Amino acid sequence: MPVRTPHFPDLLFDAAVRLRRWEGALMALLDAHGYRELHPSLVLREPVPEGVLRFFDGDDLVALRWDFTVALAGLLARRFPEPPDRVAYAGAVFRRPVQPWEAVERFEVGCERIQPAEEPSAEADVELARLLMAVPQALGLKHAILHLGHAALVRRPLEAEQLPPDLAKAVVAALSRRAAHRVREALADHPAARRLTAHAEALLADLDGPDTLKALDASPYADLLAEERAHMDRALRALLPILPDRLDLRVDLADVAGLDFYTGPTLRLWAPGAQQELAAGGRYDHLFPELARPWQAAGFCVRLSRLLDLAGTRPDLFEQP
Amino acid sequence: MTAPVLIAFPKGRLGDALVPRLAGTPLALDAAALKSRVLRIPTATPGVLALLLKGSDLPRYVAAGVASLGIVGSDTLDELDMDLLELADLGFGACRLCLCAPAEVALEDLKARPHLRLATKFPRATEAWLAREGLTAELVPLSSSVELAPLLGLADAIVDLVQTGATLKAHGLAVTAVLGRSSARLIAARGAALSEPGRIRPLADILLKALG
Structure with missing residues (x-):
């Protein structure tokens, strides 16, 4: 059989040491904040989506764990009548690569904050953002950028306009490219074309700092999104005074990555010059109700495989241990 | 030392149209290098190099983050559907x-x-x-x-x-x-644009002013 590196990378000495060190540092950070580890099985026996690694175990079709959040949700819904409020995880997930440079085996560390549906969630969102703000120091990253977004800024106007799924998908794809002109092209002569294009232009306005939220003034959906805006404003007020020196905080109103999963605030961690985000997360309140549990949840995942790649190509971004 | 910023320009029809428009701008391509067989061309801005690439290859360089910015036809973008940012419709090359x-x-x-x-x-x-x-x-x-x-x-x-x-x-x-x-589009690597906007945005603005 041909060896298909880099899809199946072997970690040699320095990278293996780095992985263990980072896993240890991040799990210690999460433990110090009350997040207790759960370890869902690597082999899953449940319906699996496209893109995961599947194989037959005798007559049974099984799959390797492809996503910690989904695997943990299954475990929690099966085993816990009441949710543990804070859980952490570390290990590998396996997915078929979408891009040619992506590995199949991906190492991750992450955490989830779970609450009964009726509890207020704003404090949990800020707690997770504060925790993610501590991650660059734990990893020895010299500088990082934290992007705050909110899935509802795009989701709610699309729902309000009752766009057909294909058209909504085209608008989201255009926003993912940060291309307001593509939103206009996609909507063509749809009755909501003018409103949604103006909204896309507002989301993509080139502002910086706390003023970024003012861009929403220009949106036809400003009133519809008042609650989300207030939520982001409160989060910024809580986070900016405690921002570590090595971290920039930016508001990314047009963040649509994972829009079919996230329902509320989103978090993404970048390093200057990195080609992919190093950590990502947000609020996903639909997951547990789909498993018949009246719980809400948010979390983030640190993508250690991407960090290992970055340490190999840009060692200057990291402190020497 | 900071790595140079690479901007991917297309060879052929679109490239022929844009090179004269960049003359006199901070991203003007070095005329002597253009006449040679070199494919990495210095620009008038130190630390910024132009890559001359076949249009169908160009989005791959940008999506992989090798080049931070690029110019390519929307027809090519639509065929390849790669993960990158499309900052503007430049209008030319229609x-x-x-x-x-x-x-x-x-x-x-x-x-x-x-x-x-x-x-x-x-x-x-x-x-x-x-x-x-x-x-x-x-x-x-x-x-x-x-x-x-x-x-x-x-x-x-x-x-x-x-x-x-x-x-x-x-x-x-x-x-x-x-x-x-189809028309020419200004594209950007997602990582470069989102993680280093202070470095990439001024170069994108120069391209927009010269080509848009």
Whole structure:
């Protein structure tokens, strides 16, 4: 059989040491904040989506764990009548690569904050953002950028306009490219074309700092999104005074990555010059109700495989241990 | 030392149109290097290099983050559908993606054929059009000289970019349907644009001012 590196990378000495060190540092950070580890099985026996690694175990079709959040949700819904409020995880997930440079085996560390549906969630969102703000120091990253977004800024106007799924998908794809002109092209002569294009232009306005939220003034959906805006404003007020020196905080109103999963605030961690985000997360309140549990949840995942790649190509971004 | 910023420019039709527009700007390409066979061209801004690439390869360099910015036709972007940012429609290099057949063949004739064969460099856009029209066809993938295919019996018609129509006319072909429109787009690597906006945005603004 041909060896298909880099899809199946072997970690040699320095990278293996780095992985263990980072896993240890991040799990210690999460433990110090009350997040207790759960370890869902690597082999899953449940319906699996496209893109995961599947194989037959005798007559049974099984799959390797492809996503910690989904695997943990299954475990929690099966085993816990009441949710543990804070859980952490570390290990590998396996997915078929979408891009040619992506590995199949991906190492991750992450955490989830779970609450009964009726509890207020704003404090949990800020707690997770504060925790993610501590991650660059734990990893020895010299500088990082934290992007705050909110899935509802795009989701709610699309729902309000009752766009057909294909058209909504085209608008989201255009926003993912940060291309307001593509939103206009996609909507063509749809009755909501003018409103949604103006909204896309507002989301993509080139502002910086706390003023970024003012861009929403220009949106036809400003009133519809008042609650989300207030939520982001409160989060910024809580986070900016405690921002570590090595971290920039930016508001990314047009963040649509994972829009079919996230329902509320989103978090993404970048390093200057990195080609992919190093950590990502947000609020996903639909997951547990789909498993018949009246719980809400948010979390983030640190993508250690991407960090290992970055340490190999840009060692200057990291402190020497 | 900071690594140079690479900007990917297309060779060919679009490249011919944009190089003169950059003259006199901070991103003007070094004239001597342009005349050589070198593919990494210094610009008037130290630390910023231009890459000259085939259009169909260019988005890969940007999506992988090798080049931070690039200029490419929207037809190529639509075919490859890579993960990158599309900062602006620059407007120039406008052309149409057309179904073209021998001049005496009408669209209805093509639609009525039980086994339609279409030669193209644009299979994705062609499949999307076929789906919209409720048609099926055998696609013949070609990478150059597509106009020859109907003349030599390799296909019934072609789907290709048409700017003036002169090449079509020279081969006895005519536009039967317009599938879409294409123009030059300013693209950016997602990582570079989102993690280093202070470094990338000023260069994008120079390109927008010169080319937009």
